[in-house]
Amino acid sequence: MQRVSSANEEAIDAWNGVLFDRFLQYRDILVTGLGAHSDRALQEVPPRSGDRVLDIGCGFGDTTQQLAGLVGDEGAALGVDAAPRFIELARAEAEQAGVGNVRFEVADVEITELERGFDYAFGRMGTMFFANPVAAHRNVRRALEPGGRLCTVVWRRKLDNEWLYRAEQVVEEFVTEPEESDEPTCGPGPFALADADTTSQILLSAGFTDVALRRCDLPIRIGRDLDQAVELVMALGPAGEVIRLAGEEAERIRPEIEAAVRGVLCEFEGPDGVVSTASSWIVTATAAA
Numbered sequence: 233m234q235r236v237s238s239a240n241e242e243a244i245d246a247w248n249g250v251l252f253d254r255f256l257q258y259r260d261i262l263v264t265g266l267g268a269h270s271d272r273a274l275q276e277v278p279p280r281s282g283d284r285v286l287d288i289g290c291g292f293g294d295t296t297q298q299l300a301g302l303v304g305d306e307g308a309a310l311g312v313d314a315a316p317r318f319i320e321l322a323r324a325e326a327e328q329a330g331v332g333n334v335r336f337e338v339a340d341v342e343i344t345e346l347e348r349g350f351d352y353a354f355g356r357m358g359t360m361f362f363a364n365p366v367a368a369h370r371n372v373r374r375a376l377e378p379g380g381r382l383c384t385v386v387w388r389r390k391l392d393n394e395w396l397y398r399a400e401q402v403v404e405e406f407v408t409e410p411e412e413s414d415e416p417t418c419g420p421g422p423f424a425l426a427d428a429d430t431t432s433q434i435l436l437s438a439g440f441t442d443v444a445l446r447r448c449d450l451p452i453r454i455g456r457d458l459d460q461a462v463e464l465v466m467a468l469g470p471a472g473e474v475i476r477l478a479g480e481e482a483e484r485i486r487p488e489i490e491a492a493v494r495g496v497l498c499e500f501e502g503p504d505g506v507v508s509t510a511s512s513w514i515v516t517a518t519a520a521a
């Protein structure tokens with residue numbers, strides 16, 4: 233059994249359970265959409281050939297395989313994630329793809345003693361869910377060599393991610409997130425690092441220097457058509473979480489909620505499907521000596 237922080241237990245249950253299932257269901261859309269943001273980050277701040285790299289909250293491990301390709305055979309990539317089901321799948325797929333310089337480990341990044349000696353740590357949308365983000369980032373900093381580089385991609389504020397924001401607003405006209413629920417929540421949530429000052433202070437407190445946040449606005453396709461886009465935002469993200477946590481209360485009026493969400497998302501429908509701007513930060517920092 234892996235050791236997990238008691239404060240992260242509930243979020244890890246969510247990631248290893250219902251959120252894993254939903255990520256798997258919408259994998260193509262998520263990986264393609266988020267991939268545009270991680271590709272931009274990796275173009276701007278690539279690891280060097282021969283680097284040892286760590287992929288934080290690696291999920292399916294697609295970015296870990298990409299990093300392994302970028303560092304080449306002289307380098308290596310380790311993907312870590314607190315959810316064993318993500319790691320099982322990531323391992324199996326890397327093996328099947330015959331990628332030799334990649335490994336995966338189950339780890340709660342906040343408390344697991346990570347291997348040391350990394351030159352570069354990366355994380356696409358994988359660093360916002362820690363109950364104690366300073367402890368988790370400090371742990372990552374310790375795993376880096378002095379002078380090692382951090383590059384993470386995190387959501388910017390909800391307001392600039394209109395498809396998520398407006399869908400949540402409309403869902404909240406019907407139901408709100410209950411104070412108590414039997415369903416596990418995903419911890420501080422996807423927008424926990426959206427505030428630039430908070431995020432830079434977290435990194436400084438964790439022992440990083442040269443902290444910089446660059447805004448990255450790129451369109452992402454949230455559905456090949458309106459049906460799929462509505463399904464996606466009602467299953468994942470802020471609107472999906474309100475519906476999931478509201479449980480029966482939301483299920484009873486699902487058709488009405490769905491019609492209202494459809495009314496918002498149709499504004500983003502075009503010849504390439506349902507497309508909206510997604511806004512993230514590319515966060516970079518250096519591990520202090």
Ligand SMILES: C[S@@+](CC[C@H](N)C(=O)[O-])C[C@H]1O[C@@H](n2cnc3c(N)ncnc32)[C@H](O)[C@@H]1O
Pocket residue numbers: 240243244247248263266288289290291292295312313314315318339340341342355356357358359361362
């Ligand atoms: C939004 S998903 C992103 C996954 C992947 N990086 C991607 O972009 O497709 C967040 C990931 O962070 C992982 N995670 C959440 N809390 C974690 C923790 N304390 N330690 C390690 N991973 C964690 C989840 O299991 C999940 O795979």
